[in-house]
Amino acid sequence: MIAIIMYGPPGSGKGTQAKLLADKFGLIHFDTGKYIERVVHNSKNKKNKIIQKQRELFDSGILCDPSWVFKIVSEKTRQLVKIGFGIVFSGSPRTFYETFGIKHETDAKIKKNTKQTRKLTRGLIDILEKYYGKKNVFVFNIDISDKNSIKRNGNRLMCSVCGTQILNKVLKFKSLKVSKCPFCGGKLYRRTLDKPEIIKVRLKEYRERTLPIQKELKKRGYKIIDINGESLPEKVHKKISSYLT
């Protein structure tokens, strides 16, 4: 059983790569962004103040409270491990707190419950080490330029039903006018998160709060495998797979 952590800025293709790996190696793809989006945008949670606060953060491109994220991600992870699944994460762990269970200066934005923080000294990486063993935890870092990150995200339409992504570029290139999902007929929309001004916030959050995790992981003996994300998805997938077989 293995666990894979995919790092990369918004638009690096880490979600696509995670899905391909999940299919190839029989893993569960844990897409934290999508999971949180479902929770915070669920109309059943409209009256839940904690969740609504997370929704505000989420929609503005700022990372949700690390302690809240840790809680929902670690619960789900334990469930998946216990029924015997390997997992590929795209979007977790994204903060020091979520990874190591300890506060870090880049996590200054945590509005935390101090008591909870003291009790909680373990992070997602400790959970993965315990269940999978350190040598079976793989960390990849897919990198693309900020320019491409903004370009890729801003050009994307999503199907509200099946989740298919359609690039504006492709529509323009083929001079197609598509208002519905060509796959299932669902309504197409542009995610709030994919607006250029929000992507800039997401990139800043990534650089300031997510990237420093890699340095600490190295200190703990993890190898971070750097992958160039500018090439075609199939090529990136082959490259990543070569480290896993």
Ligand SMILES: [Zn+2]
């Ligand atoms: Zn669709």
